[in-house]
Amino acid sequence: MIQKSFVMIKPDGVSRRLMGKILSRFEQKGLQVIAVKLMQISEDLAKTHYGEHEGKPFFEDLITYITSSPSLAMVIKGEDAVLTIRKMIGATNPSEADVGTIRGDFAMDTGRNIIHASDSPESAKREINLFFDESEICDYSIVDNIWIYE
Numbered sequence: 001m002i003q004k005s006f007v008m009i010k011p012d013g014v015s016r017r018l019m020g021k022i023l024s025r026f027e028q029k030g031l032q033v034i035a036v037k038l039m040q041i042s043e044d045l046a047k048t049h050y051g052e053h054e055g056k057p058f059f060e061d062l063i064t065y066i067t068s069s070p071s072l073a074m075v076i077k078g079e080d081a082v083l084t085i086r087k088m089i090g091a092t093n094p095s096e097a098d099v100g101t102i103r104g105d106f107a108m109d110t111g112r113n114i115i116h117a118s119d120s121p122e123s124a125k126r127e128i129n130l131f132f133d134e135s136e137i138c139d140y141s142i143v144d145n146i147w148i149y150e
Ligand SMILES: Nc1ncnc2c1ncn2[C@@H]1O[C@H](COP(=O)(O)OP(=O)(O)OP(=O)(O)O)[C@@H](O)[C@H]1O
Pocket: 053, 058, 062, 091, 092, 110, 111, 112, 113, 115, 116, 117, 118, 119
């Protein structure tokens, strides 16, 4: 099923100049970027986005990290995009992430794991609505899709 996922390059990924390399991985896979926004995330937005983790020992550090410097928020579309992108980013702890995944190749520490992606279609819907207006999402078609999908 064609899905949309919310993906965000976190402050460490942006500030380590990894935006281009990470975006290239999604493009070369055949996924389609349909919205991007470089933004400094407010404390309120960070707390809503990561609301499920409120009360956990790492929560305050997570909010400080995510609001410390700009992040690149994106919507990415494709067949089974949610699961495909979760596989591409790798395990939460970069030391457990497979080589070849984004966290496995570019990160060392759970608290600096450079990228977020929605973990279910329901989270994707919630997160896309949280970060983007409908009018900011570009639903265009690309001609090479005939070579990417049967
Ligand atoms: N034990 C921890 N110590 C420090 N930071 C943590 C820890 N666990 C989680 N985090 C931070 O909180 C984020 C959210 O944790 P979650 O369990 O949702 O993992 P995830 O779904 O792989 O990551 P994300 O939601 O950012 O895509 C992690 O990506 C990481 O930045």
